[in-house]
Amino acid sequence: MIGARRNTRLWGVAALLCLMTALLWKPSPGAAEPAKTLIEIQRPGPGETRRIEVPANATLKLLFDANKAELIVETKDLVIWFPDDDALIVLQDLLLRSDLSTVDFVIDGETLHAGDLVDRLLPAGATGGGDPVNQIEPAAGGETGGGNSLPNLSDLRHTGRDLLFPLEIERKGHPLYSYLLFAGASRDERDERARFKSAVKAYVSQVRTTEALQKSGAAPASINIFYAPLKEIFEDTSPASMRLHFAQRSADEQIEILTRLYDHARAEVLMGQLRLRGNGPFIVSVLRPLSDGAVDQDEAFLVQDLSSVPPKLVGLWIDEFKRQVVQEATDSPEHLRRFALTLRTKISVLAEGFAITKSAVAEMFEAPKEEDGE
Template sequence: MSRTPRAVSVALALLVGLLSSISSGVGAGAAAEPLPLACSTDTPTVPLGGKVVLKAWARSPGGRALRFTWDATVGKIEGRGAEARWSLADLRPGTFAASVTATDGESTSSECLVRVTVRRDAEPRGFSRETARSLLSAGQSEMAGYGLYSYLLLGAPPSEASRERYLKAIEAYLALIPDVASLEEYVPRGELNVFYLPVRGTPPSALTAQWALDNYDYARARSLLRGLPEPNRDGPYILAAFKPVGGAGAAPPYLFQNLSSVPPHLAASWVREFLNQAAQERFWEEKTTMQLAQRMRATVGIMGSGLPEVKKALDGWITWVR
């Protein structure tokens, strides 16, 4: 039976429409997923004429190199990588936004925004407290006169599950923090945060994380942890207070950070953010609290991808007692 020209035309039109629909559906399904991206600043406020450091975290599923693009309608941004500097010179007081996107050549992230407030005061408030490390040997008392006293505490000898986390935290402590003797040559003691690591025995000239772990003073750590939030028999923990902490416990205000759930590869990031937090003149205030939590959420969100229990536990890692 022969078909009329009209019937053939209608059939062809239907076929073309069906193929177009299938083609568009396949294209939509094959579209690359946006890259995960988080961003933050090193401070939420700056004085008139100030600068701020911008940071971004992204992850390429295929391990490809990432390219970051920063943009702002005011001020000047210098840098094209994961870290950039934003100059807010000549701006009036107010809140301003910058954005960043990331691409690995195949996928692109959604835009991430950060906001910074320019204050009315022309000079930064207070001073930036520097952190210096010191071993706290058995029988030795803390030296008087420091602006802040911090402690890296282990609640018990390492288990198979905690050993790597302990070592990574101590490695970060040794690598990121200068020795107290070297800093005291240039910085007044009252402007230093002395960060103690309790040990037993005489340290070697070339101090290592393994030696510190093998010779850690767990009895002294337990005495310092008395009266602090429970449970505290794992670790590591970071405790910071304005006065030396004795067996009676820390006097408020103090900062207590529980790293017992932190993945080992995040230990250095956590120690670094603690140093930023301790540098604030009033480190326990709500605005600096929110800043620390924001930065750690950003880091965990990218580096801790696939670890929902880590993100859920973040609120329990930080305790401020006023």
């Protein structure tokens, strides 16, 4: 009986030792480690977006001047952005990987573990999928790498427009992303169409292009990028060349193209990310690209519903939007002006009804006169 109990105890100790060994055992780095896959990353062409799926045990060798690039931590991707020509390298789903420690970067001959790099870029306590945008100062080129910063809206000074072509993702590095969204007019709804056309007209004529602002020295971090989704102008052409083609057109032609080829489907998808109801037009602003996913309830966003604004006043509301964005950033209240604009819109809406009534009454009195004349 005593021997049987001792045997059981021995087996128990042995099982415990096995379990502890299994838990503590780690493959030693060296001979047992699988060979690293070397991936050489060239700089993409201007405006080009290159997506790379990084395998486990990979060494990513950057074959470009790292001083000219910025690293941005997106929800699940690590993005290398070239502000000069807006080229992007997207390292897809890199931040979701459990084997991130097996990936290395070689930057200017220096080897950095991907895990260390990401830890330095992410703010303390941030999880991979949580924060909207974590804009990162250049970590490459030997600069102090810990320069991580949350979106700094106090730098926001301008609103610049840009187009969003199908399957294209938004440019990185902007503190605020705004969109002109219109899901399409209801059948025979002439007013909705007129309102949208006015919005497009104001969008083209009152908002400068992001490219023009950047050429004039505005940093991307100071620009609220204002997108309008557009269908492909030509097939089999890159977004960069379509953008160039669009920019070369006159303002009237741009308005015509935008009205004709506006991507209502994409607009509807983007509106869905904010759970907006109705056709719009809406102007929405969020702190991160809307294409990244639905906006959570605790995320900050701004919506301007233009669906009840008379077409001729849409331009004023776009102006107001531009002001409001800077005002939000600088905390300078302009409530009186906003009240005046709301009042102005109400007067216009009511006066329209007044005019209809007036013309109806006038017709009532004019009709007998015509009959008398006959």
